[in-house]
Amino acid sequence: MQYDIEIIQSPSVFSFSLDAVLLGEFAQVPKHNRAKIVDLCSGNGAVALMLSQKTASPVTGVEIQERLVDMANRSIELNQLQEQVMMKHADVKEVREMIRHDSVDVVTCNPPYFKVTEESLQNPNTHLAIARHEIYLSLEEMMKATAFLLKTKGKAYFVHRPDRFLEILDAMRAVNLAPKRVRFVYPKQHKEANMILIEGIKNGKETGFTVLAPLFVFDQNDQYLPEVRRMIYGAERNEE
Numbered sequence: 001m002q003y004d005i006e007i008i009q010s011p012s013v014f015s016f017s018l019d020a021v022l023l024g025e026f027a028q029v030p031k032h033n034r035a036k037i038v039d040l041c042s043g044n045g046a047v048a049l050m051l052s053q054k055t056a057s058p059v060t061g062v063e064i065q066e067r068l069v070d071m072a073n074r075s076i077e078l079n080q081l082q083e084q085v086m087m088k089h090a091d092v093k094e095v096r097e098m099i100r101h102d103s104v105d106v107v108t109c110n111p112p113y114f115k116v117t118e119e120s121l122q123n124p125n126t127h128l129a130i131a132r133h134e135i136y137l138s139l140e141e142m143m144k145a146t147a148f149l150l151k152t153k154g155k156a157y158f159v160h161r162p163d164r165f166l167e168i169l170d171a172m173r174a175v176n177l178a179p180k181r182v183r184f185v186y187p188k189q190h191k192e193a194n195m196i197l198i199e200g201i202k203n204g205k206e207t208g209f210t211v212l213a214p215l216f217v218f219d220q221n222d223q224y225l226p227e228v229r230r231m232i233y234g235a236e237r238n239e240e
Contacts, residue, residue: 005049008075018217018228019159019195020110022185024050025231026197027108027157033057035105038149040092040142045072045085047108052085057105061087062095064136092137092145104149108157111142113164139164139171147175150202158200162193178204183212188220 024047029037033056039048042061049072051059063069069089076085088098114133146156156177160168162184169179177200185195193214217228224232 005053005079005081006075007044007046007049008071008078009044009046018232020046021050021231022195022197022215023047023108023110023157023159024054026159026183026199027051027054027106028155028199029055029106030057031055036060036103037106037108038062038095038099038104040095040107040109040145041111041137042068042072042087043110044068045075045087047110048072048085048087049075049079049081051108052081056084059085060099061085062090062092063087064089064091093141095145096148099149101148102151105151105154106157107146107149107154109142109146110159111139112137113161139167140174143171143175143177147177147202150177152203154202156200156202158198160196160198162196165196168196168198172198172200176203177201178206179209180204181210181212183215185215185217187216188218188222189216 020043027047029035029051031054035055035057037051037055037057037059039045039051039059039061042048042063045061045063048059048061061072063072066089069087072087076082076087088095090098112132112134116133116135150156156172158168165182172179179198179200181199183197184193185197186193215227216225219225
């Protein structure tokens with residue numbers, strides 16, 4: 001990974017994946033130490049830890065699953081980032097009780113992607129079911145929490161699924177998060193997009209919406225393409 005950090009994870013409980021790396025890369029955070037940054041649905045803290053390498057400002061992760069919070073806290077200690085990164089064990093819907101309204105400069109979120117079905121409720125791995133399905137947090141609830149936290153002109157960054165793109169735009173605009181930039185992520189050329197990255201601005205103007213160049217992950221030999229390889233491994237590995 002290009003970030004000089006180690007992240008504790010567990011395949012049986014939760015492992016961060018490419019979507020977290022893409023979100024950490026896509027999010028634009030101030031380099032100075034005066035901003036307030038919050039990562040919702042923080043999981044094992046991967047995105048929060050990545051963001052800490054791009055800014056001198058404090059980063060707060062919010063995660064509902066206690067075991068994932070424990071993993072994140074161990075990663076924070078392992079990387080000696082206790083002064084900069086903090087985890088809150090909390091439901092995103094209750095975040096208004098612990099973080100002040102209109103006080104945050106940047107919110108990131110890698111939320112549950114899928115609506116709840118009978119199958120998701122029966123998933124034998126509860127940790128994965130909660131991370132992937134809207135069991136405790138719906139899209140609308142996530143957007144309301146984001147808008148509550150952000151200052152006017154504060155920025156929000158999400159990674160999600162293309163099949164919910166229109167729903168996401170509607171949910172953003174319903175809470176005055178103006179969509180500003182979107183990037184579609186494709187597993188490889190000639191395949192359908194399987195992820196989207198979206199930037200929104202609190203109380204931003206409706207004008208100026210930009211669709212960025214597509215991001216292709218793999219070449220035809222299932223090797224990471226240079227842009228993604230740089231995100232994961234850094235410039236040195238990319239140049240080999």
